[in-house]
Amino acid sequence: MGRIIIVNGSPRAPKSNSKQYAALFKNYWQGEISEYDVTAKKHAEICGKLNAFDDLLLVFPLYTDGLPATLLQFLKELEKYPISYNPRVHAIINCGFMEPEQNQPALEMIKLFCRQHGHLFGSALCIGGGEAILTTPFVFFVKRNVKKLAKAIWLGKPTELRVTMPLSKKSFLKASKKYWIRYGEKHHVDIKQMETMKIEDEIE
Numbered sequence: 001m002g003r004i005i006i007v008n009g010s011p012r013a014p015k016s017n018s019k020q021y022a023a024l025f026k027n028y029w030q031g032e033i034s035e036y037d038v039t040a041k042k043h044a045e046i047c048g049k050l051n052a053f054d055d056l057l058l059v060f061p062l063y064t065d066g067l068p069a070t071l072l073q074f075l076k077e078l079e080k081y082p083i084s085y086n087p088r089v090h091a092i093i094n095c096g097f098m099e100p101e102q103n104q105p106a107l108e109m110i111k112l113f114c115r116q117h118g119h120l121f122g123s124a125l126c127i128g129g130g131e132a133i134l135t136t137p138f139v140f141f142v143k144r145n146v147k148k149l150a151k152a153i154w155l156g157k158p159t160e161l162r163v164t165m166p167l168s169k170k171s172f173l174k175a176s177k178k179y180w181i182r183y184g185e186k187h188h189v190d191i192k193q194m195e196t197m198k199i200e201d202e203i204e
């Protein structure tokens, strides 16, 4: 009892915000924990071992209102494995926008996957402002909710939680604009350059 595997579905898994949310979760889990980053691309090996776990926690970012391709590849592999009620699936989803409900379509996709493939879905935590909240004084809101999630999973009492920063949209936009301008400056990119579609290309 209490064996959980945390699967980080972020394309930037080793440096991701998802990794930090997984690290918070580990503080509150009393049982045995294994971790897997989808960027390691050992999906078959991991899917083959999943039955040994009681719970599977998917931790991933929202990408274009859906699941990142890296996580989809993992789920595609999981489809090949025989239906089993072990482990129960849970999710922590974080997005850049401040509204945690932005994550709802991605959560529904995970639930649909579970229904279609015979996995039981358990609990979820949707985080808004996921790129920023960890470095603000509001981080304790996240910690409190991650703790609640861990307890719900541990007790087998499904729950759905949402958390974000207690800011008005106007203050959030102002603060995030300031953050990205500073970030650009650090990398020698100014606001005009950031506003072009060529931002991914090499800027002269």
Ligand SMILES: Cc1cc2nc3c(=O)[nH]c(=O)nc-3n(C[C@H](O)[C@H](O)[C@H](O)COP(=O)(O)O)c2cc1C
Pocket (backbone or CB within 6 Å): 010, 011, 012, 015, 016, 017, 018, 019, 060, 061, 062, 063, 064, 065, 066, 094, 095, 096, 097, 098, 102, 130, 131
């Ligand atoms: C390609 C891409 C698409 C994204 N799409 C959304 C989106 O639709 N809505 C949103 O709120 N945030 C979006 N984001 C922001 C990420 O969800 C956010 O930066 C998150 O904290 C990244 O988590 P990670 O570090 O675990 O990968 C997107 C980011 C990228 C790079």
